[in-house]
Amino acid sequence: MSTAFPLTRTTRPVPEAERAARLAAPGFGRYFTDHMATATWTADAGWHDRGIGPLAPFTLHPSTAVLHYAQEIFEGLKAYRHPDGSVWLFRPEANARRFIRSARRLALPELPEEDFLASVEELVRADAAWVPVPTGEESLYLRPFLFASEAFLGVRPAAEARYSVIASPAGPYFPSGVTGVTLWISGRYTRAAPGGTGAAKCGGNYAAGLAAQLEARDHGCDQVLYLDSAGRGTLEESGTMNLCLITSDDELVTPSLGTILEGVTRDTVLTLAPDLGLTPVERTVTFDELRTSAADGRVTEVFAAGTAAVITPVVGFKSDAHTFPIADGTPGKKTLTLRERVLDIQFGRAEDRHGWLRRVL
């Protein structure tokens, strides 16, 4: 079975001047490149029709399964242009493997790791002109996704699924600098329960989190930090990022896996922690412990970790009952050092001692 994604080049690319204007101020998720990767799976024929072609809308029958039963998964990773012009992916194998785990949980077909990698790499090669030359943290964000495309009504795994990868140039996540965010602890909404889909990257998780996001906004917070669903008051993760605490005795503490997403950035900072003199610890942390430790100085810094924003300093928390800052309410020094360390590896400014980068161009 071939794993190549042959290219059919678009005859109508975005004009060069227009592309340059978009790359000059890309924002996030606003503009898309000229091509997309696609592949189809059917229960009878397995994976077939792999290719890279012009970016185009899908035509779907109104009964298409994903529109009714949300049988869908996705991934998010970036391509980085290095100072010598070469283009690299950061740990794409980890995304490929998580895509397989998510597929299993959503009863979707598993896309082989080599197909995931080939589709992403071929798309980046086809749209090389869209990989920004960074003046700050600009990169090309890649969005692989897989959905139930069979047209029928009825609750069962679909016998047809469509895979695709689209790409979108991404600007610095914090246009005004890394100032830090305040997280809302919802007493009303939770994200995941044992046995549920919390560890999978499926669209339904994000749809279910939107009401909590609105609640956070109504309370003047930037994002939600979810607690466990059993009422134990333990910290889970934020809407699109994993949570990490730094303690006064130099531990980097992050909630254990189970009902949270196994973040690639989370694993990256756990691996890099010893370089900064920090001991990585995965354990349960309660909101009460966070609150008292922030007050008595045992927790000195907090940050959130994810592909889009890399590392986001968390400067305070708010709940119905409590509002408190972390330290003096400004981004922590070790957080900012860790952030630079990750970016330096991704953008080729520091040695890749862990073999995390994969060259595409």
Ligand SMILES: Cc1ncc(COP(=O)(O)O)c(C=O)c1O
């Ligand atoms: C719910 C959630 N948690 C954590 C993360 C961070 O994962 P990663 O570092 O792989 O981007 C993401 C982003 O993908 C996410 O959506």
